[in-house]
Amino acid sequence: xxxxxxxxxxxxxxxxxxxxxxxxxxxxxxxxxxxxxxxxxxxxxxxxxxxxxxxxxxxxxxxxxxxxxxxxxxxxxxxxxxxxxxxxxxxxxxxxxxxxxxxxxxxxxxxxxxxxxxxxxxxxxxxxxxxxxxxxxxxxxxxxxxxxxxxxxxxxxxxxxxxxxxxxxxxxxxxxxxxxxxxxxxxxxxxxxxxxxxxxxxxxxxxxxxxxxxxxxxxxxxxxxxxxxxxxxxxxxxxxxxxxxxxxxxxxxxxxxxxxxxxxxxxxxxxxxxxxxxxxxxxxxxxxxxxxxxxxxxxxxxxxxxxxxxxxxxxxxxxxxxxxxxxxxxxxxxxxxxxxx
Amino acid sequence: xxxxxxxxxxxxxxxxxxxxxxxxxxxxxxxxxxxxxxxxxxxxxxxxxxxxxxxxxxxxxxxxxxxxxxxxxxxxxxxxxxxxxxxxxxxxxxxxxxxxxxxxxxxxxxxxxxxxxxxxxxxxxxxxxxxxxxxxxxxxxxxxxxxxxxxxxxxxxxxxxxxxxxxxxxxxxxxxxxxxxxxxxxxxxxxxxxxxxxxxxxxxxxxxxxxxxxxxxxxxxxxxxxxxxxxxxxxxxxxxxxxxxxxxxxxxxxxxxxxxxxxxxxxxxxxxxxxxxxxxxxxxxxxxxxxxxxxxxxxxxxxxxxxxxxxxxxxxxxxxxxxxxxxxxxxxxxxxxxxxxxxxxxxxxxxxxxxxxxxxxxxxxxxxxxxxxxx
Numbered sequence: 182x183x184x185x186x187x188x189x190x191x192x193x194x195x196x197x198x199x200x201x202x203x204x205x206x207x208x209x210x211x212x213x214x215x216x217x218x219x220x221x222x223x224x225x226x227x228x229x230x231x232x233x234x235x236x237x238x239x240x241x242x243x244x245x246x247x248x249x250x251x252x253x254x255x256x257x258x259x260x261x262x263x264x265x266x267x268x269x270x271x272x273x274x275x276x277x278x279x280x281x282x283x284x285x286x287x288x289x290x291x292x293x294x295x296x297x298x299x300x301x302x303x304x305x306x307x308x309x310x311x312x313x314x315x316x317x318x319x320x321x322x323x324x325x326x327x328x329x330x331x332x333x334x335x336x337x338x339x340x341x342x343x344x345x346x347x348x349x350x351x352x353x354x355x356x357x358x359x360x361x362x363x364x365x366x367x368x369x370x371x372x373x374x375x376x377x378x379x380x381x382x383x384x385x386x387x388x389x390x391x392x393x394x395x396x397x398x399x400x401x402x403x404x405x406x407x408x409x410x411x412x413x414x415x416x417x418x419x420x421x422x423x424x425x426x427x428x429x430x431x432x433x434x435x436x437x438x439x440x441x442x443x444x445x446x447x448x449x450x451x452x453x454x455x456x457x458x459x460x461x462x463x464x465x466x467x468x469x470x471x472x473x474x475x476x477x478x479x480x481x482x483x484x485x486x487x488x489x490x491x492x493x494x495x496x497x498x499x500x501x502x503x504x505x506x507x508x509x510x511x512x513x514x515x516x517x518x519x520x521x522x
Numbered sequence: 523x524x525x526x527x528x529x530x531x532x533x534x535x536x537x538x539x540x541x542x543x544x545x546x547x548x549x550x551x552x553x554x555x556x557x558x559x560x561x562x563x564x565x566x567x568x569x570x571x572x573x574x575x576x577x578x579x580x581x582x583x584x585x586x587x588x589x590x591x592x593x594x595x596x597x598x599x600x601x602x603x604x605x606x607x608x609x610x611x612x613x614x615x616x617x618x619x620x621x622x623x624x625x626x627x628x629x630x631x632x633x634x635x636x637x638x639x640x641x642x643x644x645x646x647x648x649x650x651x652x653x654x655x656x657x658x659x660x661x662x663x664x665x666x667x668x669x670x671x672x673x674x675x676x677x678x679x680x681x682x683x684x685x686x687x688x689x690x691x692x693x694x695x696x697x698x699x700x701x702x703x704x705x706x707x708x709x710x711x712x713x714x715x716x717x718x719x720x721x722x723x724x725x726x727x728x729x730x731x732x733x734x735x736x737x738x739x740x741x742x743x744x745x746x747x748x749x750x751x752x753x754x755x756x757x758x759x760x761x762x763x764x765x766x767x768x769x770x771x772x773x774x775x776x777x778x779x780x781x782x783x784x785x786x787x788x789x790x791x792x793x794x795x796x797x798x799x800x801x802x803x804x805x806x807x808x809x810x811x812x813x814x815x816x817x818x819x820x821x822x823x824x825x826x827x828x829x830x831x832x833x834x835x836x837x838x839x840x841x842x843x844x845x846x847x848x849x850x851x852x853x854x855x856x857x858x859x860x861x862x863x864x865x866x867x868x869x870x871x872x873x874x875x876x877x878x879x880x881x882x883x884x885x886x887x888x889x890x891x892x893x894x895x896x897x
Binding site: 203204205206209234236239347349360395396397398400426428429430433436437442446447450451453454455456461462464465466467468469470472473475476479501502503504 | 547548577641780782813814825835836838839840842849853881
C-alpha cells in the first residue's frame with residue numbers, strides 16, 4: 182500500500198513518544214499505530230499503557246497483558262517486507278510500586294508490612310500524584326535501560342511509545358515529578374523525581390497530541406500545547422485522526438452545500454453506472470452529500486486552527502470498518518509516509 | 523431493545539436526581555445540560571452540576587465563571603414553575619468548604635495550609651469524583667430544606683474509568699479511617715502499642731522512601747484532620763445511600779464505539795450489582811442512516827465505473843460517501859446489538875449525530891428532542 186516512499190522521520194532523536202488526546206479522539210489507536218511505524222528492521226519498540234483499560238490487548242486481539250513486557254506484533258513492513266518488533270507493557274501502579282521497592286530498597290519484610298497496613302493501597306490510590314509518579318517511573322526505567330543491564334533477558338528499546346492519560350490530565354501527569362520533587366525536599370524520591378523530569382523535559386521526549394476536527398478536541402489540544410510549553414515539556418506533533426473521506430472536490434462540496442447540483446445529470450450517470458435509480462435514491466445521496474459538506478466545512482475551520490499552532494501535523498483517515506490489526510498496520514504506513522515515524 | 527422514555531423520566535416528580543455517566547469524550551456534559559434544559563422547559567425546577575463544559579457552552583449557560591454556586595440560566599422557555607440553574611464544580615473550593623464547615627477556624631487554617639492537603643485537594647485523581655458527590659449531597663440537602671429545586675442533574679468527571687466516581691468517596695473515606703492513618707497519627711499509642719515492632723518497621727520504611735520531611739507533613743495533616751474522619755466517612759456513606767435511593771436515576775452515556783460501549787457495559791453491571799437505579803443507556807452521536815437501500819458494495823462498484831470515465835465525477839463521490847456511511851451505520855448497529863445481547867434489560871435511546879457542534883440553548887433543545895425521540 183506504500184504509494185509513495187516513506188519520508189525521513191521528523192523525530193529521529195526521540196526515544197520516548199508520549200501520545201495524548203481528548204477522550205474519543207482515538208489516542209490509543211494512534212499510539213499503537215505509531216509503535217508499529219517505529220518498529221523498522223532491527224528495531225525494538227515498547228508500547229506502554231497506564232490507564233488499566235487493557236486497550237492494547239483488545240486492539241491486537243491477544244489475552245490481557247500482565248505486568249511484563251510481551252512481544253505482541255511485528256512492526257509495519259518496509260518496502261522489502263522486513264520489520265522490527267513491537268512489545269507491550271501494561272503498567273499498573275501496585276506492581277510498579279512493589280517492583281520499585283524491591284529494586285531500590287530491598288525492603289523484604291517491611292514491604293509486606295506496608296501492604297498489610299494499607300500503605301500500598303494508599304500510595305497507589307489516595308496519595309496525591311504517587312500513582313502518576315509510579316507510572317512515569319516505570320516508563321523512565323524502560324527508556325533509560327542500560328545495554329546489558331542487571332537482567333540479561335531484558336530487551337533494550339530503540340523507542341518507547343506511551344499511551345498516556347487524556348489531554349485534560351496530561352500536564353499534571355507528566356509534571357507530577359516536579360511537584361513531588363517540591364514536596365519531598367530530600368531523599369531518594371526526590372532524586373528519582375528529578376531524573377524523570379530531566380528525561381521528560383529533554384529533546385529525547387516528544388508529547389504528540391491526537392485530535393479530531395471538532396471544536397472541543399481542537400480547543401483542548403491548543404490548551405494542552407500551552408500547558409505543556411509552560412511546564413517546559415517538549416511538544417511533538419499533532420495527529421489529526423478520524424478524518425472524513427475526501428471523496429468530493431472543493432468545487433463539488435460547494436455545489437452540494439449550495440444545493441446547486443444537477444439532479445438530472447446525477448440520475449443519468451447513475452443509470453449509466455448500472456444503478457437501479459429513482460428520485461428517492463438521488464435525493465438521499467444528495468442529502469448525505471450535504472451533511473458531509475457541512476461537516477467538511479466545520480472540519481476545515483478546525484483544521485485552520487490546528488495549523489495555527491504551527492506544529493508538524495499528520496492526518497489519519499476514519500476507517501469505516503473500525504480498528505483491527507490490519508487497520509493499525511495501514512495507519513502505521515500512513516504515519517511513516519508523513520514522517521511521524 | 524426496550525426504549526428509554528426520557529420525557530416520562532423527566533416528568534416523573536419522583537425523579538429527584540439524574541446522574542449522567544460514561545467514559546470521556548462521549549458527550550456526557552452536553553447530554554446532562556440537554557436533559558436539564560428539557561426538564562426545566564417541561565416545568566421542573568432544575569439545577570445542573572457540570573464538571574468541565576466546553577467554553578462556548580458554559581458561556582451560553584452563563585457559568586463560565588467558576589464560583590461554585592448555581593446561577594440562573596437566561597433564555598429558558600419554561601412552562602409552569604420551570605426554572606434552570608447551572609453551576610460548574612470547583613473541587614478545591616468544595617473540599618475547603620467541607621473542612622471549614624467541620625473544623626474549628628484555627629484547625630481549618632492549619633489543614634488548609636498543609637502542603638499535603640494542598641496537593642490532595644487539587645491533584646489527587648479521585649478528589650474531583652469525591653467532590654462532585656459531596657456537592658451533589660449539598661445541593662440535595664438544600665433542595666429538600668428550602669424547596670429550591672425538585673430535580674438535580676449531575677454530570678460526572680471525565681475519569682480514567684466511568685466507575686471511578688462510585689469508588690472514590692469510599693476509597694478516600696476508608697483511607698481516612700484506615701489502619702494507616704491510625705498508624706501515622708499515633709505510632710505508639712493505645713492498642714497499637716502491641717504491634718510497635720511491626721509499626722516501626724513500617725514508619726521507618728515510609729521515612730526512607732518519602733523522606734522525613736514529607737512524612738512529617740503527612741503526619742501533621744492527618745493529626746489535624748483526625749477529628750474530621752468520622753464526618754468524612756458519614757458523608758461518603760450518606761452520598762452512597764442517596765445514589766441508591768428511589769429518587770435517583772442513572773443514565774449511562776456511550777458513543778457507538780467499542781471502547782465506550784465496553785465501559786458502558788461495565789458500568790451497567792456495576793450499577794446492577796450495587797443496587798443503583800439505572801434508568802437507561804443513551805447512545806450518543808450515532809451516524810444517521812441513509813434513506814436508501816443501496817448497498818455499500820453496489821455503490822462502490824458504480825462509483826468505480828463512473829471514475830473510469832471521469833476521475834472527478836461528483837456522482838462517484840456521492841456514491842463513495844454513501845458506501846462509507848452504510849458501512850459505519852452497519853458497524854454501529856452490530857456494536858449496539860452486541861451490547862443489547864448481553865444487556866437485554868437496559869432501556870436505550872439513540873441520539874443521531876448533529877452536523878455541527880452544540881454551543882447554545884437551541885442546540886441543547888435539539889439534543890433534548892432527539893433524546894426524547896420527538897421529531
